[in-house]
Amino acid sequence: MNAQPSSAPAxxxxxxxxxxxxxxxxxxxxxxxxxxxxxxxxxxxxYRRMAGEVLADQAEDMVTAWRAQLxxxxxxxxYSATPDGHPNPDYSAASKPRFxxxxxDACTRPFDQAxxxxxxxxxxxxxxxxxxVTDHAKSTDHIPMRYLLAFTAVVLVTARDYLARHGHSADDxxxxxxxxxxxxxxxxxxxxxxxxxxxxx
Amino acid sequence: MNAQPSSAPAxxxxxxxxxxxxxxxxxxxxxxxxxxxxxxxxxxxxYRRMAGEVLADQAEDMVTAWRAQLxxxxxxxxYSATPDGHPNPDYSAASKPRFxxxxxDACTRPFDQAxxxxxxxxxxxxxxxxxxVTDHAKSTDHIPMRYLLAFTAVVLVTARDYLARHGHSADDxxxxxxxxxxxxxxxxxxxxxxxxxxxxx
Numbered sequence: 001m002n003a004q005p006s007s008a009p010a011x012x013x014x015x016x017x018x019x020x021x022x023x024x025x026x027x028x029x030x031x032x033x034x035x036x037x038x039x040x041x042x043x044x045x046x047y048r049r050m051a052g053e054v055l056a057d058q059a060e061d062m063v064t065a066w067r068a069q070l071x072x073x074x075x076x077x078x079y080s081a082t083p084d085g086h087p088n089p090d091y092s093a094a095s096k097p098r099f100x101x102x103x104x105d106a107c108t109r110p111f112d113q114a115x116x117x118x119x120x121x122x123x124x125x126x127x128x129x130x131x132x133v134t135d136h137a138k139s140t141d142h143i144p145m146r147y148l149l150a151f152t153a154v155v156l157v158t159a160r161d162y163l164a165r166h167g168h169s170a171d172d173x174x175x176x177x178x179x180x181x182x183x184x185x186x187x188x189x190x191x192x193x194x195x196x197x198x199x200x201x
Numbered sequence: 202m203n204a205q206p207s208s209a210p211a212x213x214x215x216x217x218x219x220x221x222x223x224x225x226x227x228x229x230x231x232x233x234x235x236x237x238x239x240x241x242x243x244x245x246x247x248y249r250r251m252a253g254e255v256l257a258d259q260a261e262d263m264v265t266a267w268r269a270q271l272x273x274x275x276x277x278x279x280y281s282a283t284p285d286g287h288p289n290p291d292y293s294a295a296s297k298p299r300f301x302x303x304x305x306d307a308c309t310r311p312f313d314q315a316x317x318x319x320x321x322x323x324x325x326x327x328x329x330x331x332x333x334v335t336d337h338a339k340s341t342d343h344i345p346m347r348y349l350l351a352f353t354a355v356v357l358v359t360a361r362d363y364l365a366r367h368g369h370s371a372d373d374x375x376x377x378x379x380x381x382x383x384x385x386x387x388x389x390x391x392x393x394x395x396x397x398x399x400x401x402x
Contacts, residue, residue: 037351150238
């Protein structure tokens with residue numbers, strides 16, 4: 001699979017399915033066990049895909065809205081700011097296309113080795129291992145795990161309105177939202193691995 | 202506040218708002234910052250309370266259903282089983298009333314020092330620090346953080362149907378589900394603290 005459709009402009013630092021992504025310490029069996037734990041079943045797949053279609057042209061708006069919500073709170077804004085707390089527009093501009101792409105990837109990518117590897121890469125990019133490296137950014141060097149997890153609530157809750165905007169039935173919206181919730185929790189769970197020794201994680 | 206209504210039977214090991222609960226390493230300022238990160242606002246409070254009313258007589262069914270889903274997967278069932286993998290009905294029976302009570306507490310308790318302390322106690326009870334201690338259970342001694350986080354998706358997704366069973370409007374159900382999602386993510390986030398050094402968490 002190509003890292004992205006050939007018609008799309010290249011996204012700097014988006015190393016999905018390339019040798020430049022980190023190698024996940026997890027196995028495909030680990031991934032299966034995690035899919036079972038979030039409750040993902042084959043019945044979710046068409047609704048995850050449907051969510052991807054509904055969100056495709058809204059993903060940038062979603063990321064803009066999430067970042068606006070982060071910007072309201074200095075203790076959250078600091079992780080995209082300069083070390084002395086000033087706005088960092090170059091860093092924000094560089095990382096935004098990857099965040100937007102993640103929304104679509106979360107709905108469309110198969111859960112395979114390339115998925116595991118790139119999620120591990122994303123996880124590392126939240127921590128002292130790799131934060132700022134991709135964009136050569138001057139910023140705080142670590143996002144506390146607590147805020148990564150807590151803000152996931154916003155990503156889950158706000159998605160519902162976007163999922164409802166294409167005129168689908170209430171039942172389809174519920175099922176898309178369920179698939180989104182399971183998929184997002186699967187991603188975020190894997191992103192936490194670099195914070196915790198593997199035997200405790 | 203009393204640990205529980207005086208009319209309810211005592212729940213063994215339920216040490217909410219008592220000196221027997223652990224002391225949280227977090228401050229009330231930390232809690233405020235986490236509430237902001239999950240997006241909880243005063244507008245959520247009436248819907249969190251409404252969810253508490255809707256779920257009050259369904260909480261036991263919810264826990265039963267969640268445990269049935271865990272029981273389907275040996276790699277998840279093991280954390281309530283004996284160390285050699287056999288069912289552990291005494292442990293399950295002893296811990297169930299606390300799990301049921303958590304559903305109600307998540308919707309009704311104020312977010313204060315007693316909340317912080319008891320959530321820390323719950324977090325410790327998932328790990329080698331305190332798992333099995335409360336019920337003198339013979340069981341695996343640690344729940345990996347990955348499964349704690351991943352199974353949260355099930356707790357979030359399945360709640361919607363229960364919230365919809367009291368004839369509330371679609372808008373009220375959405376708002377109750379949003380408040381539930383934010384509250385659950387706040388709880389689970391705090392439960393992860395014992396897994397991670399405080400300066401990285």
